[in-house]
Amino acid sequence: MEAVAENKLGAVVMIWVTFIIGMVLAVVPLPDFIPGELGYLRPDWVAMVLVYWIIALPHRVGILSAWVAGIVVDVLLGSLLGQHALAYVVIAYVAMNLYQRMRMFSVWQQALIVFAMLGLNQLINSWIDNIAGVSDWSLWYLLPALSGAFLWPWAFLILRGLRRRMGIS
Amino acid sequence: MLGLGLFSALLMFVDHATGWLDESRSTITTAISPVVVIADLPNRSARGITELLSSRESLRRKISSLENELILLRVKTEQMAALTGENNRLRDLLGSAAKLQDNVLVAELIGVNPNPQKQEVIVDKGRRHGVFVGQPVLDALGLLGQVVGVSQFNSRVLLISDQAHSVPVQVLRSNLRLIAQGTGIDQQLELLHVNSTADIEVGDQLLSSGLGNRFPVGYPVGIVDQITYEPGKPFAVVKAIPSARLDRSRHVLLVFSESRASPIVDDVDPETANLSSRSGTGDGSSG
Numbered sequence: 441m442e443a444v445a446e447n448k449l450g451a452v453v454m455i456w457v458t459f460i461i462g463m464v465l466a467v468v469p470l471p472d473f474i475p476g477e478l479g480y481l482r483p484d485w486v487a488m489v490l491v492y493w494i495i496a497l498p499h500r501v502g503i504l505s506a507w508v509a510g511i512v513v514d515v516l517l518g519s520l521l522g523q524h525a526l527a528y529v530v531i532a533y534v535a536m537n538l539y540q541r542m543r544m545f546s547v548w549q550q551a552l553i554v555f556a557m558l559g560l561n562q563l564i565n566s567w568i569d570n571i572a573g574v575s576d577w578s579l580w581y582l583l584p585a586l587s588g589a590f591l592w593p594w595a596f597l598i599l600r601g602l603r604r605r606m607g608i609s
Numbered sequence: 610m611l612g613l614g615l616f617s618a619l620l621m622f623v624d625h626a627t628g629w630l631d632e633s634r635s636t637i638t639t640a641i642s643p644v645v646v647i648a649d650l651p652n653r654s655a656r657g658i659t660e661l662l663s664s665r666e667s668l669r670r671k672i673s674s675l676e677n678e679l680i681l682l683r684v685k686t687e688q689m690a691a692l693t694g695e696n697n698r699l700r701d702l703l704g705s706a707a708k709l710q711d712n713v714l715v716a717e718l719i720g721v722n723p724n725p726q727k728q729e730v731i732v733d734k735g736r737r738h739g740v741f742v743g744q745p746v747l748d749a750l751g752l753l754g755q756v757v758g759v760s761q762f763n764s765r766v767l768l769i770s771d772q773a774h775s776v777p778v779q780v781l782r783s784n785l786r787l788i789a790q791g792t793g794i795d796q797q798l799e800l801l802h803v804n805s806t807a808d809i810e811v812g813d814q815l816l817s818s819g820l821g822n823r824f825p826v827g828y829p830v831g832i833v834d835q836i837t838y839e840p841g842k843p844f845a846v847v848k849a850i851p852s853a854r855l856d857r858s859r860h861v862l863l864v865f866s867e868s869r870a871s872p873i874v875d876d877v878d879p880e881t882a883n884l885s886s887r888s889g890t891g892d893g894s895s896g
Contacts, residue, residue: 460644463641463644464644464647464648465648466723467644467645467648467720467723468648468649468651468723469648469649469652469720469721469723470721471651471652471655479723479724479725480725482723503610503613504613507613507617510617511637512637512641515634515637515638515641516641516644516645517722517723517724518722518727518729518757518758518765520620520621520624520625521620521621521623521624521630521633521634522616522617522618522619522620522621522624523617523621525613525617525620526614526617526618526621529610529613529614529617530614532610533610568621569726572621572625573773
């Protein structure tokens with residue numbers, strides 16, 4: 441596999457594979473025996489993958505990738521076209537400005553910043569939902585950011601392991 | 610960054626205000642339909658494993674009970690045919706148009722909207738099968754919702770319990786016409802603008818009234834569950850429980866009413882694809 445990821449094309453393909461895994465996790469239906477309310481805890485996996493790649497490879501994944509991923513997520517979730525795209529572009533911008541600092545942090549310190557980013561993401565989405573009249577604002581909107589930040593260290597370690605094993609650069 | 614941000618804002622505005630982007634949305638949906646299919650895999654394989662592990666004995670019992678049910682339904686269908694004929698003769702006498710049977714297409718649920726605030730599901734039939742936006746969707750027990758987006762292979766169904774959804778209904782007992790709006794909660798509808806003096810009782814059956822030409826007439830929508838009269842307010846607060854199992858149905862029926870196009874059926878004989886005979890075979894195709 442390493443030979444595949446040596447070149448630029450291989451790296452880009454592997455990065456988008458992780459994005460697609462994030463999208464699958466974003467829409468996978470909960471089994472019937474789990475109460476539907478737990479859906480409020482589902483973190484925004486695509487945003488987490490995005491933040492990881494921007495920290496790790498800012499020359500490969502940037503604002504344009506964030507926008508494309510956002511449009512795909514919009515279509516998947518049936519939200520307004522451009523809603524997640526806008527939110528992802530904003531957190532990508534923040535992450536692009538912070539990546540050098542974040543590389544120095546321990547994973548739990550990173551998780552704190554990721555919490556802020558995911559919170560911003562949720563906030564933008566709920567604002568747009570509110571303006572479009574889709575749903576009402578409630579503090580529950582911040583739960584996915586909380587669960588996302590809590591799961592960040594594991595997501596980070598898995599993605600870093602993948603990046604090193606595949607030699608993506 | 611600013612450019613893309615502004616472009617996104619523009620896209621959202623256009624998407625919200627007009628339907629110009631529906632075509633591109635459905636193209637992208639078609640392109641990424643593998644994601645939805647993969648996401649459904651765990652549930653699908655879990656069902657497969659349950660079927661593998663279920664014993665011969667229980668399967669046999671299931672088959673015999675299904676056969677019994679089929680016979681009962683067949684008898685009912687025959688009665689229905691006679692009744693429909695009689696009904697149409699009577700309508701003929703009254704000089705009104707004959708009522709045709711609605712054609713239906715059976716679809717399977719392959720996904721739900723992960724946002725708990727949105728009551729939306731994805732089904733595995735799309736434009737290729739003749740599904741169109743605004744098409745009414747039923748399950749075996751009642752009205753489920755309507756199609757709000759189609760792509761080549763699947764379509765998105767807004768349930769009647771979504772906050773943004775309303776159905777025109779009629780009380781079976783008193784013929785009172787009302788609007789049933791979703792509340793965003795799974796098993797609850799709210800009836801809007803019910804006069805405090807209106808003839809409505811707990812336990813009343815609500816049928817779709819067919820006003821607005823979106824939903825066909827006479828399908829069960831819900832049952833009135835609770836009525837609260839607030840002194841000093843002109844309207845009573847009336848809640849209803851949907852008849853359809855909104856959170857449990859795996860098989861749904863897409864309805865092609867008389868005035869609309871009929872389904873593009875590839876494996877089903879269109880002659881037999883009317884509601885009464887297809888609803889029986891729908892459960893059988895789950896394996």
